[in-house]
Amino acid sequence: MAIKPLTVWLTPSGPNPWKVVLILDELGVPYEIESFAFDHVKDKPYTDICPNGRVPAIVDPNTNLTLWESGAIIQYLEEVYDTELKLTYESLNESHLLNQYLHFHYGQEKGADVLSVRFNVLHPEKLPSIIERHNGQVRRVLGCTFADLAFMPWNTRLDFVLMTKPREDPLAPYPNVQAWHQRMVERPVWKRAMAVRDKLMDDQGLMPNGMPKGDQQYPRV
Amino acid sequence: MAIKPLTVWLTPSGPNPWKVVLILDELGVPYEIESFAFDHVKDKPYTDICPNGRVPAIVDPNTNLTLWESGAIIQYLEEVYDTELKLTYESLNESHLLNQYLHFHYGQEKGADVLSVRFNVLHPEKLPSIIERHNGQVRRVLGCTFADLAFMPWNTRLDFVLMTKPREDPLAPYPNVQAWHQRMVERPVWKRAMAVRDKLMDDQGLMPNGMPKGDQQYPRV
Incomplete structure (x- = not known):
C-alpha cells in the first residue's frame, strides 16, 4: 500500500527541521x-500541531500521529519507515551505540552550539576533538546513519x-571529521535539502544563512 | 536465566546518573x-568506559555492551529489560508520544536547567507552564513512565x-505539575535512590545538595 505523504512543519531558518x-x-x-x-x-495554527511552539513537527496520516521534538521524530521514522535498515544497524549493540551518538549530538553538539550562539562561551576545540577521538567507534558499515544526518544541519x-x-x-x-563531513555534504539528499531550504528562506526575504536580505552584519553565506 | 548485575558509573552530584x-x-x-x-x-579509568568524560555510563555483562549518554541508556534499558512494559506503552503512537516527552526533557527542561545554572537567564515560568499545559496529553495509564522518571533528578x-x-x-x-511531582517523589525507587545518593555524597565529603560540607553559601538542603 502506498505511503501517504507526511507533513513536516518547519521554519526554514531552524537547523533541526x-x-x-x-x-x-x-x-x-x-x-x-x-x-x-x-x-x-x-x-496558531502551529501551536495546535506543537503546543510547545518549537520546530519541527510532523503529521503522519498513515498512523494518525502528530509528533514533535526532532530526536523523537527521527526515532519514530526509523522504527516505522526504515524497515530495510538503510540508516541503522541490525544488531542490538550496534543500534544502541548508534543511538548513543544521536544523544551525543543532542546533548553535546547541539547543546554546545545553542550555548555558543546565545552566549559565545563555547570552548571551540571541545566538540570536534571528541568527535575526532571517537570517529570509527561505531563502525560505519552503511556509510551514513540517522545519527550522521542528525549532525549535519x-x-x-x-x-x-x-x-x-x-x-x-x-x-x-580535525581531518577525520572533515573527511566525514565532506562525504555527508556530497550526498544528494543534503544538496536537495539545502536547495529547498534556500528557496524557503528566499520566500521569507531571508538569505541562505537565515539573516534578512540586505543585512551586512553577517556577510558570509 | 538470571540477569547479571549491570554496572552504573556515576559521580553522585550529577543529576543524570x-x-x-x-x-x-x-x-x-x-x-x-x-x-x-x-x-x-x-x-582514567573512567575515560576508558566513556571517552567523552560525562556521566553516567553503564556496562552490561549480559550483552557485553558499554554505553553512555543517559537518554540512550534509558532507551536501551527499555528495549532490553522492560519486556513487561512497566514503564512504557504497547501501541506505536503512545510509545512514540512518550518518547517525545523524553526528548522534551532533554531538549527543554534539562537544557533550560543547564543554561540557568550556568548563566541564570532562565525565564522561570517557561518550563513548568509548558508541562502544565501538556500534562495529560500523554495518558498516564501506568502512573509512571520512563519519561516521568527522567524528569525527576x-x-x-x-x-x-x-x-x-x-x-x-x-x-x-502549577498545581498539576506539583501533584505529578508529589506522586513521583513518593515512589519507593525515588526514596531509595536519594538515600543511596546522600550516602555516596557523604563518602565524598559532600552535602546532599552536592556542595562541600561546611560550605554555607547554599544552606538549603
Missing part, C-alpha cells in the same frame, strides 16, 4: 513541507557558531 | 554502582535552578 527532511529523503518516504515564519512559531553552521574567519574551515584541524 | 538508577530499580534489574569524584570524570533541583526562597515550592503555581 532539516534533520527530519534529510532522513525522510534518504528513506524515500514522501513528504510535504509546511513552511512558515519563525515569528509565528508560538502562534548544525555542522554546517560551525563557522557561524565558532566565528571563524571567512573561508577558514572550522573542521580543518 | 540517577535517572538510570531509578529506571533500573523500577524494572527490577540488578545493578552495582561505581561511584567516583567529579574531579576525575575526565581521567532535575525537577528536584528547580529550587536551586530558579533560586526560589527557602521553603518556597517552585512548582506551587
Whole structure:
C-alpha cells in the first residue's frame, strides 16, 4: 500500500527541521513541507500541531500521529519507515551505540552550539576533538546513519557558531571529521535539502544563512 | 536465566546518573554502582568506559555492551529489560508520544536547567507552564513512565535552578505539575535512590545538595 505523504512543519531558518527532511529523503518516504515564519512559531495554527511552539513537527496520516521534538521524530521514522535498515544497524549493540551518538549530538553538539550562539562561551576545540577521538567507534558499515544526518544541519553552521574567519574551515584541524563531513555534504539528499531550504528562506526575504536580505552584519553565506 | 548485575558509573552530584538508577530499580534489574569524584570524570579509568568524560555510563555483562549518554541508556534499558512494559506503552503512537516527552526533557527542561545554572537567564515560568499545559496529553495509564522518571533528578533541583526562597515550592503555581511531582517523589525507587545518593555524597565529603560540607553559601538542603 502506498505511503501517504507526511507533513513536516518547519521554519526554514531552524537547523533541526532539516534533520527530519534529510532522513525522510534518504528513506524515500514522501513528504510535504509546511513552511512558515519563525515569528509565528508560538502562534496558531502551529501551536495546535506543537503546543510547545518549537520546530519541527510532523503529521503522519498513515498512523494518525502528530509528533514533535526532532530526536523523537527521527526515532519514530526509523522504527516505522526504515524497515530495510538503510540508516541503522541490525544488531542490538550496534543500534544502541548508534543511538548513543544521536544523544551525543543532542546533548553535546547541539547543546554546545545553542550555548555558543546565545552566549559565545563555547570552548571551540571541545566538540570536534571528541568527535575526532571517537570517529570509527561505531563502525560505519552503511556509510551514513540517522545519527550522521542528525549532525549535519548544525555542522554546517560551525563557522557561524565558532566565528571563524571567512573561508577558514572550522573542521580543518580535525581531518577525520572533515573527511566525514565532506562525504555527508556530497550526498544528494543534503544538496536537495539545502536547495529547498534556500528557496524557503528566499520566500521569507531571508538569505541562505537565515539573516534578512540586505543585512551586512553577517556577510558570509 | 538470571540477569547479571549491570554496572552504573556515576559521580553522585550529577543529576543524570540517577535517572538510570531509578529506571533500573523500577524494572527490577540488578545493578552495582561505581561511584567516583567529579574531579576525575575526565581521567582514567573512567575515560576508558566513556571517552567523552560525562556521566553516567553503564556496562552490561549480559550483552557485553558499554554505553553512555543517559537518554540512550534509558532507551536501551527499555528495549532490553522492560519486556513487561512497566514503564512504557504497547501501541506505536503512545510509545512514540512518550518518547517525545523524553526528548522534551532533554531538549527543554534539562537544557533550560543547564543554561540557568550556568548563566541564570532562565525565564522561570517557561518550563513548568509548558508541562502544565501538556500534562495529560500523554495518558498516564501506568502512573509512571520512563519519561516521568527522567524528569525527576532535575525537577528536584528547580529550587536551586530558579533560586526560589527557602521553603518556597517552585512548582506551587502549577498545581498539576506539583501533584505529578508529589506522586513521583513518593515512589519507593525515588526514596531509595536519594538515600543511596546522600550516602555516596557523604563518602565524598559532600552535602546532599552536592556542595562541600561546611560550605554555607547554599544552606538549603
